[in-house]
Amino acid sequence: MARLWVVCGINELKKERMDKKEAEKRAARLRKLIDYNRTLYHTFDAPEIDDAAFDTLKNELEEIENKYPDLVKKDSPTQKIGGTPLDVFVKVQHSQPMHSFFDAFSREEIEQWLARLEKYLGHKLPQKKQQPTFYCELKIDGLAIELVYKEGVLAQASTRGDGLVGEDITQNVKTITTVPNHIEQLGAYPVPKTLVVRGEIFITQKELDRINKEQEKKGQKPYANTRNLAAGSMRQLDPAIAAARNLQSFQYDIVTNVGQKTHEEQHRILASWGFFINTHNKSANSLKEVFDFRDEWQKKREKLEYEIDGIVVIVNDDAIFKAAGIVGKGPRGAIAYKFSPRQATTIVENIVMQVGRSGVITPVATLRPVEVSGVTIQHATLHNFDEIERLDVRMGDTVIVTRSGDVIPKIIQVLPELRSGKEKKVVIPKKCPVDGSVVVKDGVLLKCSNPSCGAQNRNRIIHFVSRSAFGMEGLGEKIIDRLLDEGLISDSADIFSLALGDIKVLDRFGEKSAHNIIESIEKSKKIKIHSFLYALGIPHVGQETAKTLEKLFVKSKISLSINNVEEFFEKVSLEGLQNAQDIGPIIAQSIKEWFGDPQNKKILKKLADAQIALQAPQKNTKKTLEGMIFVITGTLSIPRQRIKEMLEERGAHVQTSLSENVDALIVGQNPGSKEKKAQQLGIVLWDEKTLQQKLKK
């Protein structure tokens, strides 16, 4: 994507490879930060940074330690499981250590894991027809527990603790309806006298929201996530509190030997005794099936009521799993394959300045590429200089990034603990980084004061040809840049005087593609009045206000031509404009100023000469949805813009944000956060079918 990246007089940070000394220092800082957060996480259930971001820090430390094995310290957080138990609860010694899993973040790491495992075993994993090779489970983000049953009665429940010694939480676990207090033989498998099983306690997102609302009312701190809530609930001294929270549990492991042959069978046995097991779990015959399972759930994770952060892949054959043994904190025969995290840490390599069509100077962070929610992030806007100050983000900083609404990259936090001292603060520009003009402050925004600034002009042209304006297909940013470079155009109206030969002059343009562009320009000359007004790029006039202006002009009954439109808006009084809906003094002033500007008059003159054919709005459709207000979310089979038009033709209004006034939310595939909000507000949901029916009437 061609963009105007302008470095604002700051040297780009050198991306030299970290030498060992630096790696050592970095590792030390990472360990300190990781240890600090780990204590908060495991012992107090109150992390300062998100679990997913925490994972990426841990991962970075592991990478350094792998590269320089002699830097590995015995007490490194990469070598430890969990935290230290608190003193409040009775300690419980586990009959066998409760391990955690090693993490993998890519297919490659899974392949390496399998290769390591097979090398250790000295043979390939058997591919038996009747018995799958792997078992895949959803990795629920909760609290691992161990349950001990004596004569079929729940006798003790404990947390993992440090893996060897946990805490007795029997009273609290007994309140969980999905943990059976009694079990009995329902199928082929007899219940042993003493039975030890393991599983996970968790809580749904919905329940978290509900409890956090209560916490807020009581003036208490909300829980950061479902895992902390689940863990916090188990640490309550009064079991009534745990009982009032709708906790859930799945079991996934039988520690006692009851003759189980495979992990898959363990789940069948658990179910036969009346335990709750996760029915989404699935066996896999090959790594390909493992990858498919993971990819499927990476997409579907939002649909689950509970939080999962990956899958666990286990060697299905119990004998082989046992033979593979334990190394460090986890078994060799299993691995956690984490999803692409919703949050990750990365490094701000640079902060560059962009100048938009209205002259606004926007600082944008260039990031070391990192995967977040399935895509690689390289840039994140910082919006304005107040935001930089608020975050205190500097070039070279390690930051936590996410994608707001799972789409737009966003820096949410700086980790100052990881600073080396070489970070550089951003210098607030005194001059426009593109043309050196004076910079003026407008609210929180900085603006380049020169309307003919190259960046402003370029972005105005891009706006002019964009879909909701003139909608010239095939004319993208790159081509606009080339046309400007070659001096073939200098403003938006010049596009209409381009000839076939002009475009063929450009590099890599043949007869055919040049012809297509000319045709697309020609086609765009038929344009609705509001699209035309929007294309002009009048400050404060977006698609909505452009429609208001269209109505205003149509009402005047003046015959339709660019000259008349120009004259109308030049002569109309400020009061006349302000009488219209949603136009106040500031917007009115802005419109008058635009039409009075000699530079803009020149453009209008050129456009008039170019035989632009303005189209009056048609009003033959019946206003079946008169006065209704809609919001659209998700992907529909037709473009949103079209749906919006269809609804508006019928007298409805379509807006982007939800409020109580909205009559219905139109929901497509993969809806965003709006669906939830609409349900909270009690707004009617329409799927595409419903919409079609309503449109037919």
Added chain:
DNA sequence: ATCCCTCGAGTTCA
């Protein structure tokens, strides 16, 4: 003067 709602503008990646 103050709140709420809506619009404009800027932004990312596949």
Added chain:
DNA sequence: CTCGAGGGAT
């Protein structure tokens, strides 16, 4: 999608 700010209601 989010932020900031304009417009309008109160």
